Amino acid sequence: MSTYGRYFSPEEIRALMANWKAVADQWPPLIAEVSERMARGVPADALELQPLAARWMTLMGQWMDGNYDLIERWGEMYRSEPVARRDDGPSAALIGYIEEAIGLRMAALLRHLDAEDFARLGTPPxxxxxxxxxxxxxxxxxxxxxxxxxxxxxxxxxxxxxxxxxxxxxxxxxxxxxxxxxxxxxxxxxxxxxxxxxxxxxxxxxxxxx
Known part of the structure; x- marks a missing residue:
């Protein structure tokens, strides 16, 4: 937990662990689908990848209670701290791949919404x-x-x-x-x-x- 403690408060860690139970079963199939696209050579900027990018964003939002500061810190930790990556978790390369697709989605949204608007959006039903x-x-x-x-x-x-x-x-x-x-x-x-x-x-x- 010392690695997590460099990025999150004790209260945040407890919330992340509690929220994980609600989304844990949804991650493996999504990671497998992203991995399949990556192995097939689908470019990160391909429209084919966007439904998976949207699902990834939604799951992260559910896990992190829609707190984009938490999401940013989690991403920084995952990229910077190999010890934070579970053996059955996504590779750093896969994270980079889906983050590029998510970046395109975010850029499109932020051409129309400002950061305050975006922070007020709920979890997509x-x-x-x-x-x-x-x-x-x-x-x-x-x-x-x-x-x-x-x-x-x-x-x-x-x-x-x-x-x-x-x-x-x-x-x-x-x-x-x-x-x-x-x-x-x-x-x-x-x-x-x-x-x-x-x-x-x-x-x-x-x-x-x-």
């Missing part, structure tokens, strides 16, 4: 958004229109989740929507396919006009 995306895809396949009551119900739930993710700040929500609309790096990790996203956006516009 990816599981709920994927569920809603699947339901919306099924409705789209049946030819449902944006004003269909079932589509509208999904749009309302999605909007509520997005509002909470943006700390109930319409300014942050608008800037993040603009980022998603204009940044291919962010679109590559979206939980919705383009046709589903188009239906969702039209349904949300119908909601706002009602």
């Amino acid at each position: 990816d599981a709920a958004w994927r569920r809603l995306s699947g339901e919306l895809e099924a409705l789209r396949a049946r030819g449902a229109a944006p004003g269909d009551p079932a589509v509208q119900a999904i749009a309302r739930e999605w909007a509520a989740l997005f509002d909470a993710f943006c700390d109930h700040d319409p300014g942050i929500a608008g800037r993040l929507m603009q980022a998603m609309a204009t940044e291919p790096v962010l679109q590559a990790a979206a939980v919705t396919a383009p046709p589903v996203r188009e239906l969702l956006l039209r349904a949300m516009a119908t909601l706002r006009a009602a």
Whole structure:
């Protein structure tokens, strides 16, 4: 623990250890997927890697309670202190690889959000958004229109989740929507396919006009 003590307070170490239980099972499959892309020679700046970069960021946020100072310190420790790396943990090379992809994602976000905006974002409710995306895809396949009551119900739930993710700040929500609309790096990790996203956006516009 002496190595950890150079980077974190005793309270922070206790919180990290407690939070680890909630995310521990999700790391091995994600590391394996990143390792497979790296072994296959997928460039770190490839859009193919962005869904994994987004998942990595989300898991780190869950583990570190969304505290980006903690995330930065953890990264510094992992890069600088070989003793901090578990035998079954990711290699320094893999960390460098995924950090490059994450850096591209962060740069895209920070073209639209400032650091204070970014710090206020919550943990993305990816599981709920994927569920809603699947339901919306099924409705789209049946030819449902944006004003269909079932589509509208999904749009309302999605909007509520997005509002909470943006700390109930319409300014942050608008800037993040603009980022998603204009940044291919962010679109590559979206939980919705383009046709589903188009239906969702039209349904949300119908909601706002009602």
